[in-house]
Amino acid sequence: MKPDCIFTDMDGTVLGHSDYEYAPVLPVLEQLAEEGIPVVVNSSKTYAEIATWLEKLNLEPPFISENGGVIYLPSRAQGPIQAQVPIRAQVPAGNKQILGTPYPQIRAFMQQVREEFDWQFEGFGDMSVDRVVETTGLATKDAEQAMQREVTEPMLWHDSEESLEAFIQLAERTGLQVVRGGRFYHVMGQHDKAKAMNWLLTESGLLGQKQRENVCVVALGDGNNDRAMLEAADIAVVLPAGNFSSLEIDAKPDGYPKQVIYAQKAAPEGWAETVRRILKDLKGR
Ligand SMILES: [Mg+2]
Secondary structure (H helix, E strand, O other): OOOOOOEEEEOOOEEEOOOOOOHHHHHHHHHHOOOOOOOOOOOOOOOHHHHHHHHHHHOOEEEEOOOOEEOOOOHHOOOOOOOOOOOOOOOHHHEEOOOOOOOOHHHHHHHHHHHOOOOOOEEEEHOHHHHHHHOOEEEOHHHHHHOOOOOOOOEEEEEOHHHHHHHHHHHHHOEEEEEEEOOOOOOOOOOHHHHHHHHHHOOOOOOOOOOOOHHOEEEEEEOOHHHHHOOOOEEEEOOOOOOOOOOOOOOOOOOOOOOOOOOOOOHHHHHHHHHHHHHHHHHHO
16 A cells, blocks of 8 residues: 655755755655655745745645645646646646635735724735845745745734734634734635645545545644644644644544654654655555
8 A cells, every 4th residue: 555645844844944955855755756656745835935846856736835725736738646837837727726815805905904003014015025035034036936925925013912913803804814823924815734635635636536535645744734734634744843842633543634643853854754654654554
């Protein structure tokens, strides 16, 4: 037996926490490609950022950007999974499934409440590239890619706790949610990594004729925004978090996840080692 599909977070899961190191995962990705096991990147990063990483990792669509907000599918003409979509090319509208709220709509909400209440906050849409570099620590080119947003807006809050609460309530009334990340709040629609993963598994033809209950899905992540995805997989792999407060996920004998594995090492070694171990263990079944 082998996994039918692997869904993975990027930062702190495939990529090292501070150094973005990824060399140890390359031979494992090669092995997965040889065995025909698709690896689907499921990240909070933007399309532009993920596209750059897919080239480095030699991966292909489908992939999921902006916390489950957009799903990029392989070119239909070439069939699922094996398709060679030129990543840098514009993705045709039909090859993209949007689960999130369009960025201009999120920005319009933020502008409206700013004008009405004079609250002090800063979204990426308010920042220059230099300011994004300053607040994220990203290099200029990476900051430019991070600013090409489709369905989520990172925000720094410079006002009181009370006004933040009021902002969150107004956002929720508009159908949006405000998710607390490490450094930023994220203003976005009602989507998450699990909803996008399940859409790909059940609606996209990714699994061919197979039903969800007959396939083995492995998911890997390290952060709170990975929790739902890990809890919807057959085998959940938790990578140690950068701040040492790692996720705790329980296995459910009658549901998902059937098995939880805590990687001993951090990314990228932890990713490479654990996936190798899963492949070996499943082979014996
Ligand atoms: Mg992460």
